Amino acid sequence: MMNRTMSEKRSAHKTTVNDVKLVPLPTIDVIEGSITAINSKADVHFDIKRIYYLYDVPNRADRGAHAHKNLHQLIIAALGSFEVEFFDGNETRKILLRQPDEGLYVPPGLWRDLKLFSGGAICLVLADMVYDESDYIRSMGDYLNFKRKS
Ligand code: TYD
Numbered sequence: 001m002m003n004r005t006m007s008e009k010r011s012a013h014k015t016t017v018n019d020v021k022l023v024p025l026p027t028i029d030v031i032e033g034s035i036t037a038i039n040s041k042a043d044v045h046f047d048i049k050r051i052y053y054l055y056d057v058p059n060r061a062d063r064g065a066h067a068h069k070n071l072h073q074l075i076i077a078a079l080g081s082f083e084v085e086f087f088d089g090n091e092t093r094k095i096l097l098r099q100p101d102e103g104l105y106v107p108p109g110l111w112r113d114l115k116l117f118s119g120g121a122i123c124l125v126l127a128d129m130v131y132d133e134s135d136y137i138r139s140m141g142d143y144l145n146f147k148r149k150s
Pocket of ligand 1: 050052054062064065066131
């Protein structure tokens with residue numbers, strides 16, 4: 001189970017790349033295959049309101065290039081691998097996701113770029129809000145202004 005940490009309560013203006021957490025997901029492995037199940041509040045601390053997945057991503061394609069003001073997410077490499085690069089206005093941090101039995105918790109307020117998708121990769125995302133374009137920050141200038149506010 002993922003513990004509720006200080007970072008989850010921290011204002012999105014103040015989150016840093018150190019608030020991103022890799023969490024093991026409960027998995028049952030048997031000879032016939034594996035199953036990973038994620039329960040709201042037990043395995044991820046938020047209520048899951050939306051699930052989406054990226055696939056058919058050309059291997060040179062870059063995705064992301066935005067931040068969210070309020071959205072909490074759990075990002076999973078359900079198949080294959082890809083890299084997520086975070087920026088908090090100060091530091092950058094790169095994380096390679098390549099295991100379907102681990103999730104990357106991402107709090108609001110972090111710029112992210114997704115890149116280096118392996119062939120056939122599936123990026124599965126669980127989110128605590130339905131899609132809302134007004135939650136996105138899509139320009140680096142706006143993002144840096146957002147992070148300057150307290
Ligand atoms: P975006 O979140 O920018 O994708 P990525 O971070 O993977 O590059 O979304 C790309 C487009 O898809 C954009 O027009 C918004 C739309 N979209 C939805 O309509 N609903 C969703 O849940 C998501 C994630 C995106």
